[in-house]
Amino acid sequence: MCYRSSMIEAVLLLKEKVSRTYFSGTTMTATDYSKGRNLFIAEGCCANGIVTLTTGAFLSGYANSLGATDSINGIIGSIPVLLCTLQMFSSILLESLCRKKCLISSFSFIHRLLLASVFFVPLFIKNPGFRLAAVIGIYGAAHFFGAFIGTGTGNWILQLVPQHMRGNYLGKKDSFAFAFSTILSLIMGFVMDRFRSSSMEQTGFLVVGTVVFFIACTDFWCLSSISEPESQPHRQKLQDAVWKPLADREYRKVMLTYMFWNLALQIAGPFFSVYMVTGLKLDYTYITFLGLISSTVRVLAAWLWGRLADATSWLLAARCSMGMLGLVHASWFFMTPDTCYTLQPVLQALSGAAWGGIAISVFNLQYHYAPAEKRVLYVSSNSSYAGLCGFLSTLLGAFLLRVFPTLEIGGLPITGMQMLFLLSGILILGCVFYMGRLRSVSL
Numbered sequence: 001m002c003y004r005s006s007m008i009e010a011v012l013l014l015k016e017k018v019s020r021t022y023f024s025g026t027t028m029t030a031t032d033y034s035k036g037r038n039l040f041i042a043e044g045c046c047a048n049g050i051v052t053l054t055t056g057a058f059l060s061g062y063a064n065s066l067g068a069t070d071s072i073n074g075i076i077g078s079i080p081v082l083l084c085t086l087q088m089f090s091s092i093l094l095e096s097l098c099r100k101k102c103l104i105s106s107f108s109f110i111h112r113l114l115l116a117s118v119f120f121v122p123l124f125i126k127n128p129g130f131r132l133a134a135v136i137g138i139y140g141a142a143h144f145f146g147a148f149i150g151t152g153t154g155n156w157i158l159q160l161v162p163q164h165m166r167g168n169y170l171g172k173k174d175s176f177a178f179a180f181s182t183i184l185s186l187i188m189g190f191v192m193d194r195f196r197s198s199s200m201e202q203t204g205f206l207v208v209g210t211v212v213f214f215i216a217c218t219d220f221w222c223l224s225s226i227s228e229p230e231s232q233p234h235r236q237k238l239q240d241a242v243w244k245p246l247a248d249r250e251y252r253k254v255m256l257t258y259m260f261w262n263l264a265l266q267i268a269g270p271f272f273s274v275y276m277v278t279g280l281k282l283d284y285t286y287i288t289f290l291g292l293i294s295s296t297v298r299v300l301a302a303w304l305w306g307r308l309a310d311a312t313s314w315l316l317a318a319r320c321s322m323g324m325l326g327l328v329h330a331s332w333f334f335m336t337p338d339t340c341y342t343l344q345p346v347l348q349a350l351s352g353a354a355w356g357g358i359a360i361s362v363f364n365l366q367y368h369y370a371p372a373e374k375r376v377l378y379v380s381s382n383s384s385y386a387g388l389c390g391f392l393s394t395l396l397g398a399f400l401l402r403v404f405p406t407l408e409i410g411g412l413p414i415t416g417m418q419m420l421f422l423l424s425g426i427l428i429l430g431c432v433f434y435m436g437r438l439r440s441v442s443l
Contacts, residue, residue, distance in 0.1 A: 028227050028229060032227040033160050033227075035225075035226075035227070036160045036226045036227050037160050037161060037169065039222050039223075039225055039226045040157055040160070040173065040222075040226060041172070041173045041176050041177075042222050043219055043222035043223055043226070044173050044174070044176065044177040045176055045177050045180035045181070046215050046216075046218050046219035046222060047177070047219055048177035048178060048180065048181040049180055049181045049184045049215050050112055050115060050212055050215055050216060050219070051181070052181040052184060052185050052291075053184070053185070053188060053208050053211065053212050054115045054118070054212060055077065055080075055273075056077075056273040057189075057273045057276060057277055057284060057287045057288075058185075058188070058192070058208060058284075059076065059077060059273070060073050060077065060273040060274045060276075060277045060278070061192070061201075061277050061284065062118075062119065062135075062205050062208075063076050063132070063135070064274075064277060064278060065201055065202065065205070066122075066128065066131055066132045066135060067128050067132055068132060070271070070274050070278055070279075070401065070417075071398040071401055071402065072398075073270075073274045073278075074270040074271045074274055074394060074397065074398055074401070075270070075394060075395065075398055076135075076136060076139065076270075077269075077270030077271075077273070077274070077394075078266060078269075078270045078390065078391050078394035079136070079139055079140050079143055079391075080143045080146065081262070081266055081387050081390040081391050081394065082387060082388070082390075082391035083140065083143040083144055083146065083147045083387070084147060084150075084383045084384060084386065084387025084388075084390070085147075085384040085385075085387045085388045085391075086144065086147035086148065086384070087147050087148075087150060087379075087380040087381075087383040087384050087387070088242065088380050088381050088383075088384035088385075089384075090147060090148040090149075090152070090380055092237075092377075093148070099228060099230065100152045100156065100228065101156075101223075101226070101228040103148070103152070104148075104149050104152045104153055104156065104223065105220060105223040105224050107145045107146075107148045107149050108145075108146075108149050108153075108219065108220065108223055109216065109219075109220040110142075110145045111142050111143070111145040111146040111149065112142075112212065112215075112216030112219060112220075113213065113216055114138055114139075114141055114142035114145070115139070115142045115212055115216075116209050116210075116212040116213040116216060117138060117209070118135055118138050118139055118142070118209070119205045119206060119208055119209025119212070120206065120209050121134050121135050121138065122202055122205075123206075150383065152376065154363065154367065154379065155367070155375055155376050155379070156226075156228060158367060158375075159228075159229045160226075160229070166310075166364065167306040167307065167309040167310035167314075167360070167364075168303075168306050168307065168310060169306075170302075170306055170360040170363070170364065171302040171303040171304075171305060171306025171307070171356075171360055172302075172303065172306075174298070174299075174302040174356065174359050174360055175298075175299040175300075175302045175303055176299075178295040178298050178299055178302070179295065179299050181295065182288075182291055182292050182295035182296065184211075185288040185291050185292075186285075186288045186289070186291075186292055188207075188208055188211065188284075188288070189283075189284040189285045189287060189288030189289075189291075190284075190285050190288075191204060191207055191208075192204045192205075192208070192284040193283050193284050193285045195207070196284070242381070244374070244377065244378075244381075245370075245377070245378045245381040245382060246381075248371075248378070250369065251369055251370060251378055251382075253437050253438055254365065254366060254369045254370075254382065254438065255381070255382050255385055255386070256434075257431065257434060257435050257437070257438060258362075258366065258382055258383075258385070258386040259385055259386050259389040260427075260430070260431045260434055261322070261362070261386070261428075261431050262386040262387065262389045262390030262393065263389050263390065263393045263427060263431075264326075264393075264424060264427030264428040264430065264431050265390065265393075265424065265428065266389075266390035266391070266393040266394045266397070267393040267394065267396060267397040267400075267420065267423060267424050267427065268329065268397055268420045268421050268423065268424035269394070269424070270394055270397075271397060271401070271417055271420060271421075272332070272421075273287075274417075275335075275417045279337075279415065279417055280335070280336075280337055280340050281337070282340070290344055290345065290348045291348070293345055293348045293349050293352065294348040294349065294351055294352035294355070295352060296352070297349045297350075297352035297353050297356070298352035298353065298355050298356040298359075299356070300356070301352065301353040301354075301355075301356025301357060302356035302357070302359065302360060303356075304356070305317050305321060305356050305357035305360060305361065306360055308320075308357075309357075309360070309361060309364070314361050314364050314365050314368055315361075315365065315435065315438055317357050317360075317361040318357070318358065318361035318362060318365055318435065319432050319435050320357065321353075321354045321355070321356070321357025321358045321361060322354070322357075322358055322362075322428060322431065322432050322435075323428075323429060323432045324350060324353060324354035324357075325351065325354035325355065325358060325428055326425045326426070326427075326428030326429040326431075326432060327350075327425065327429070328347050328350050328351045328354060328425070329421050329422075329424045329425035329428060330421070330422050330424075330425025330426060330429075331343070331347055331425070332347065332418065332421035332422070332425075333414070333418045333419070333421055333422040333425075334412065334418075335347075335418060335421070336412065336413055336418075366378075366379050366382050366383075367379055369438075370382075397420055400416065400419075400420060400423075401416045401417065401420060402416070403416070404416030404419045404420065
């Protein structure tokens with residue numbers, strides 16, 4: 001067994017060193033692969049930093065300052081999930097190309113520039129209604145381009161990372177990304193609170209937009225500097241993207257699992273940050289401090305979850321981490337202005353531990369189950385169906401938010417938000433049990 005293991009490892013290392021044709025006719029060496037993996041860690045830091053500043057509390061606070069209601073605020077936050085449906089169509093384009101780097105890099109840059117421009121809308125549009133509509137339109141356009149890069153980038157990373165080191169690498173990549181985003185959010189949270197205390201909140205958001213712009217430029221440089229192994233083009237028809245993954249009996253189980261997961265997560269997901277800003281009325285500095293707790297734990301947990309996945313399976317890592325998140329969501333039922341300073345640090349730490357496993361396992365599972373030659377097609381289709389399900393779930397959450405009554409149980413005030421969080425937790429635990437159906441697929 002020891003000899004066989006050594007032989008397998010030697011073959012993997014030899015395969016990594018095999019030269020492959022690159023853009024100008026040069027070859028990809030082991031150094032190119034190693035450099036690409038390191039640059040993807042830096043790119044992940046940039047991408048995660050941009051996500052931090054254009055979602056969550058920053059986006060909720062910005063939309064709220066422009067007059068968005070809680071329901072509209074939550075729907076705005078779910079726009080990226082809706083536009084994931086376009087990944088089904090992006091796979092047709094990506095699969096027809098031998099080289100995907102130029103398209104991915106260009107669309108990534110446009111995506112992030114548009115996100116930066118969202119914060120400058122008040123400089124040009126003064127009418128409150130038109131201003132909010134323009135922000136929603138630009139935010140949607142940004143994620144239109146974003147929908148064309150996610151799956152392609154994921155497959156590009158997997159081309160550079162051998163299977164035997166994938167769990168450890170993804171854990172390290174996730175750790176660095178969230179360490180960077182935590183420091184960034186702490187700094188920008190402090191900046192925003194200083195501007196808000198001086199009644200200059202809109203100026204603070206202009207600073208956020210400027211920071212996003214410079215990070216977007218750095219991200220583009222990282223992507224442009226990464227070598228891309230050539231892949232064999234597979235021309236696909238639209239009906240193949242729509243039906244082939246669903247027709248695959250085994251992969252259909254994966255798709256139904258991801259749809260269930262998005263239903264459970266997105267019914268309340270976009271409303272957590274809204275609740276912290278408008279319901280609990282927490283300062284940006286305190287919110288980012290909570291993010292520091294979550295990210296610190298997540299950085300450590302991502303490495304541990306990656307090691308667990310390598311030692312056991314991605315499925316086990318996914319079920320354990322998702323089950324933990326389900327309990328966290330359900331516990332938000334008890335989150336009130338009186339209890340938040342006690343509960344928040346504990347739940348944020350547990351949430352960080354859970355997401356440390358979810359981020360890498362949910363990412364890898366959908367690729368792991370897909371046939372290698374149809375990986376982009378299958379994963380894009382999966383993201384599309386799951387994204388549509390997630391957006392419809394957010395619409396349902398926004399509707400329930402208007403329907404749920406405000407109650408008081410044993411002296412504990414209960415709002416519609418808290419009931420929504422409890423429902424999300426129950427559904428996530430249901431998804432974990434449903435994932436037992438995937439046991440029949442070997443990992």
